[in-house]
Amino acid sequence: MTSDSSAFARWQVAAVSLQGRGHQRDGTPCQDRLAVLRRRGVLAVAVADGASSARHAELGAEAVAAAICRRLTGRFETLFQADETRLAKLLWEPVLQALADLAVARSAHPSTFASTLLFVALSGDRYLAGNLGDGVVGWERDGQSETLFHPQKGEHHNETFFTTGRGARQRLELRRGSTDGLAAFCLMTDGAAEVMYQRANGALAPIFRRTAAELDDQTPSEVERSFGEQLRAATWAKTDDDCSIAFLRRVDLTGEQLRARSPEYQRAFLGCRSPLALRHRLHLLELLAEDGRSEPDLPELSRRTGLADSTLRSHLRALSDLVRRPAARAAAGSR
Amino acid sequence: MTQQDSGFVVNPVPRLPVCLCLDTSYSMRGQPIADLNRGLEIFFEQVLNDDKAAQTVELAIVTFGGQARLVADFAPIGSQTIPELTVEGGTPMGAAVKLALDQLALRKERYSNASLEYYQPWLVLMTDGEATDPTEASARRASQLVRDRKLTLMPIGIGPGAVLDGLRPFSPDFPPLPLDETKFAELFAWISKSVAQVSRSNPGEDVELSVDEMRKFLRIRA
Numbered sequence: 001m002t003s004d005s006s007a008f009a010r011w012q013v014a015a016v017s018l019q020g021r022g023h024q025r026d027g028t029p030c031q032d033r034l035a036v037l038r039r040r041g042v043l044a045v046a047v048a049d050g051a052s053s054a055r056h057a058e059l060g061a062e063a064v065a066a067a068i069c070r071r072l073t074g075r076f077e078t079l080f081q082a083d084e085t086r087l088a089k090l091l092w093e094p095v096l097q098a099l100a101d102l103a104v105a106r107s108a109h110p111s112t113f114a115s116t117l118l119f120v121a122l123s124g125d126r127y128l129a130g131n132l133g134d135g136v137v138g139w140e141r142d143g144q145s146e147t148l149f150h151p152q153k154g155e156h157h158n159e160t161f162f163t164t165g166r167g168a169r170q171r172l173e174l175r176r177g178s179t180d181g182l183a184a185f186c187l188m189t190d191g192a193a194e195v196m197y198q199r200a201n202g203a204l205a206p207i208f209r210r211t212a213a214e215l216d217d218q219t220p221s222e223v224e225r226s227f228g229e230q231l232r233a234a235t236w237a238k239t240d241d242d243c244s245i246a247f248l249r250r251v252d253l254t255g256e257q258l259r260a261r262s263p264e265y266q267r268a269f270l271g272c273r274s275p276l277a278l279r280h281r282l283h284l285l286e287l288l289a290e291d292g293r294s295e296p297d298l299p300e301l302s303r304r305t306g307l308a309d310s311t312l313r314s315h316l317r318a319l320s321d322l323v324r325r326p327a328a329r330a331a332a333g334s335r
Numbered sequence: 336m337t338q339q340d341s342g343f344v345v346n347p348v349p350r351l352p353v354c355l356c357l358d359t360s361y362s363m364r365g366q367p368i369a370d371l372n373r374g375l376e377i378f379f380e381q382v383l384n385d386d387k388a389a390q391t392v393e394l395a396i397v398t399f400g401g402q403a404r405l406v407a408d409f410a411p412i413g414s415q416t417i418p419e420l421t422v423e424g425g426t427p428m429g430a431a432v433k434l435a436l437d438q439l440a441l442r443k444e445r446y447s448n449a450s451l452e453y454y455q456p457w458l459v460l461m462t463d464g465e466a467t468d469p470t471e472a473s474a475r476r477a478s479q480l481v482r483d484r485k486l487t488l489m490p491i492g493i494g495p496g497a498v499l500d501g502l503r504p505f506s507p508d509f510p511p512l513p514l515d516e517t518k519f520a521e522l523f524a525w526i527s528k529s530v531a532q533v534s535r536s537n538p539g540e541d542v543e544l545s546v547d548e549m550r551k552f553l554r555i556r557a
Contacts, residue, residue: 156454197346205343
């Protein structure tokens with residue numbers, strides 16, 4: 001059994017995207033896109049809001065959200081260490097490439113793929129976040145919600161900045177630092193911001209912290225279902241626009257607490273679908289907690305779990321963004 | 336349960352300031368002024384019939400007949416009464432456009448002070464003749480705002496006597512529209528429909544005005 005003094009922390013993600021009434025009326029698709037990628041010990045979440053006037057906006061939104069997540073998970077360490085100019089350049093390269101590839105594939109001008117872009121990446125005890133356009137990124141730090149990125153607006157309500165616009169890279173706002181004291185993030189498009197962000201004072205709606213905290217006890221699917229209904233009701237009379245929002249919550253659990261959760265919750269927490277994979281991952285967590293070393297002893301783990309080397313590596317990769325705390329509140333170390 | 340109780344926030348609706356700058360000079364006497372008054376009624380009715388436009392559009396009316404006059408200051412259409420316009424004197428269009436632009440600038444300042452978002456303002460300029468005062472300064476100011484994408488200006492010449500060349504300097508992008516003087520109703524229906532479209536637009540969305548609809552009230556069929 002896992003020692004109770006060992007705790008595991010993982011950032012859980014719940015994301016909701018609603019097609020706006022305007023697009024329902026026109027029979028056009030929702031132009032917001034969300035991307036979530038866990039890879040190489042990094043969690044990356046991106047939200048892109050396709051420009052209403054751009055013909056292939058939803059394709060552009062999807063491509064840039066996926067591209068930025070790949071870059072964030074693929075080169076987090078380099079990005080985190082880079083100076084500001086290089087950081088912006090490294091982040092923007094894959095966005096431009098994705099837009100150029102789309103333009104070729106669709107024989108269309110890049111501007112027809114315009115969207116905003118918001119993202120957060122987390123690795124161990126560090127974060128990197130960015131914003132271009134009229135979306136909002138907020139966090140909960142030391143028990144208080146704060147807005148990290150406010151909407152970038154032109155003078156008029158229907159003006160903002162897009163990935164395909166002149167000087168987009170220069171307009172990209174970036175923040176990075178330690179996750180100390182951080183419990184949650186939210187990333188939202190302007191449609192969701194209509195009811196989640198107070199324009200007059202830049203404050204986030206109280207429901208942000210409440211909803212993020214639900215991820216402590218509920219699976220992301222449960223939170224998405226319940227919040228999706230509330231968001232639909234709240235925005236129905238307020239906006240015709242698509243509405244998308246992603247919540248990220250740092251969930252800290254001891255081995256005992258994780259064991260006590262439902263299999264659905266355990267599977268969501270550990271990122272696996274089958275009962276067999278869940279059993280292996282829970283067993284691996286026990287062994288890792290006993291071991292206490294920063295780098296896992298693969299031959300020993302293989303011997304004790306009976307898993308083939310490739311299967312073992314696959315499970316460890318899937319758990320690579322899990323933060324292990326060897327003793328209660330000890331310094332966190334990323335795997 | 337209110338939205339605030341449920342943990343969501345309530346933001347004020349963005350505003351769309353629309354200023355109608357209307358010729359009420361003596362040459363508009365008779366049927367034209369009657370049709371203009373009827374057109375205004377149609378504009379009010381149609382905007383009020385559209386929930387979103389009714390919340391968003393704030394209307395001001397400046398007339399120029401003898402002198403430039405603010406006959407209705409900016410306010411939501413639902414709280415306004417439709418003014419009965421009467422004819423008088425010459426056509427001081429330069430002074431009227433100056434007054435309209437000043438009012439729009441003031442309104443935008445008030446929105447900003449109140450943290451209210453707003454759409455690009457609209458100025459609808461209608462005349463049946465030639466200005467009787469200097470227009471250069473007002474035209475320069477208006478066209479600069481249009482070029483800077485800070486104003487949508489719609490110049491409309493009423494009837495066969497309208498001097499469209501006099502309107503052209505106000506609007507570098509949008510050519511003056513020659514209105515069939517019997518088609519005020521169609522024009523105002525089109526304007527209300529167009530502002531309703533703007534009130535529904537989202538960031539990044541350019542609202543395209545319907546040219547087909549426009550043909551219904553133009554004197555020269557495009």
